[in-house]
Amino acid sequence: MSDSLFAPSGGPWIERLSAGAALLHGRACANDVRLLAEVEAVLEQAPLRGMETPGGQSMSVATSSCGDWGWVSDRRGYRYAAADPVSGHPWPAMPDALRDLARGAAAEAGFAGFDPDACLINCYLPGARMGLHQDKDERDFSAPIVSVSLGLPAAFLLGGLRRADKTFRILLRHGDVLVWGGPDRMRYHGVRPVQPGSHPLLGARRINLTFRKAR
DNA sequence: CAGTGACA
DNA sequence: AGTC
Numbered sequence: 001m002s003d004s005l006f007a008p009s010g011g012p013w014i015e016r017l018s019a020g021a022a023l024l025h026g027r028a029c030a031n032d033v034r035l036l037a038e039v040e041a042v043l044e045q046a047p048l049r050g051m052e053t054p055g056g057q058s059m060s061v062a063t064s065s066c067g068d069w070g071w072v073s074d075r076r077g078y079r080y081a082a083a084d085p086v087s088g089h090p091w092p093a094m095p096d097a098l099r100d101l102a103r104g105a106a107a108e109a110g111f112a113g114f115d116p117d118a119c120l121i122n123c124y125l126p127g128a129r130m131g132l133h134q135d136k137d138e139r140d141f142s143a144p145i146v147s148v149s150l151g152l153p154a155a156f157l158l159g160g161l162r163r164a165d166k167t168f169r170i171l172l173r174h175g176d177v178l179v180w181g182g183p184d185r186m187r188y189h190g191v192r193p194v195q196p197g198s199h200p201l202l203g204a205r206r207i208n209l210t211f212r213k214a215r
Numbered sequence: 216c217a218g219t220g221a222c223a
Numbered sequence: 224a225g226t227c
Contacts, residue, residue, distance in 0.1 A: 055223035057225040073224070122224095133224045164219060190224080223225085 014108060017170070020144070020182030021158065022109040028101055028148050029175030036150065036201060038095035039121060039209070042066045045092040046084050048123050054078070060128040067094035069118040069214040071137065078137050080118060080214040094119050101177070102146045102211035109179035111144045116211035124154065124194045124206040132163060132190040135212065143213030144181025150174055150209070151202030152194055159188035174199060 012026040028035060048062035051073040065071055069080040070091040083090055098119055106114035122130075135145055149172040156178065159167040165188065172178060180187060194206050 051224085053223080053225055055225060057223080059224060061224080063224095071224095078224075130224055131226095135224095167218090221227090 012175075017158070017180075018184055020110070020184035021178070021180040021187070023170060023172075024105050024108060024177040024179065026173075026175045027105055027108075027177040028150070031097065031101065032150065032175060032201060034097055035101065035148075036207075038097050039150075039207060042092045042095065042121065045089075046070070046087065048121070049086055059130075060124075061130060062123040062125075062128075064121045065119060066092045066098070066121070067116065067118045071118065071120045071212075071214075080137060098209065098211075101148065102209075105148075105177040106144055106146050106179055106181075106211075109144070109181075111179065111181050114143060114146065114211075114213070116143075116146065116213055118212045118214040120210040120212070122208040122210065124152070124191070124208065126152070126194050126196040126204060128206075129193040130191040132157060132159060132167070132188045134186050134188055135210075136186065137214070138212055139215050140213055141185050142181075144179050144185060146211040147172075147178045148209040148211075149176045149178070150207045151199040152197050152204065152206040154194050154206050154208075155192040157188075157190045157192065159190075161186055161188070163188055174201070
């Protein structure tokens with residue numbers, strides 16, 4: 001008898017969602033303690049902080065970044081910035097373990113050569129969510145988006161190229177890596193409110209790492 | 216309660 | 224990337 005109907009190999013497996021999107025189940029599990037240590041080290045240099053949308057609303061997710069570019073939002077708009085606006089210093093370097101994970105996952109999903117220069121770190125406490133949006137602040141849409149989920153699970157919504165297009169729900173669990181690019185690069189996406197709970201490594205939170213090629 | 220569009 |  002297999003242990004699980006969903007992981008017959010007992011390890012990571014790839015679910016092809018469409019031509020340019022794939023869910024790599026458990027891809028980050030083997031390395032999770034190391035990855036989290038690297039994330040914590042980044043957050044000591046660039047602490048999580050709340051951001052405001054251009055409309056002046058508070059985002060429910062707390063955010064930081066590492067790499068050459070960090071994603072920031074304020075009343076002036078959404079953009080990538082080379083310096084952390086809180087400290088005025090450059091963002092922490094992207095740890096090799098994180099870059100390697102993103103590159104490996106992208107290659108497995110069909111995007112060999114992915115060279116991320118930005119890693120957005122989003123922290124979701126129970127109740128936090130992300131409305132449907134497109135990632136369109138990057139200069140070059142030829143590179144995919146690589147999203148790593150750690151801690152509490154969340155329901156991810158993957159839509160189409162128009163906001164009103166039908167979405168489908170993907171449960172993202174600790175260690176899952178979702179990759180979308182090519183014809184799927186501009187798909188709308190979002191995250192339903194994170195449900196209360198506790199994860200052995202992270203407690204009552206979900207951390208999402210999103211790797212992009214900003215410039 | 217999920218989905219959609221208007222407005223910011 | 225939010226709220227109504």
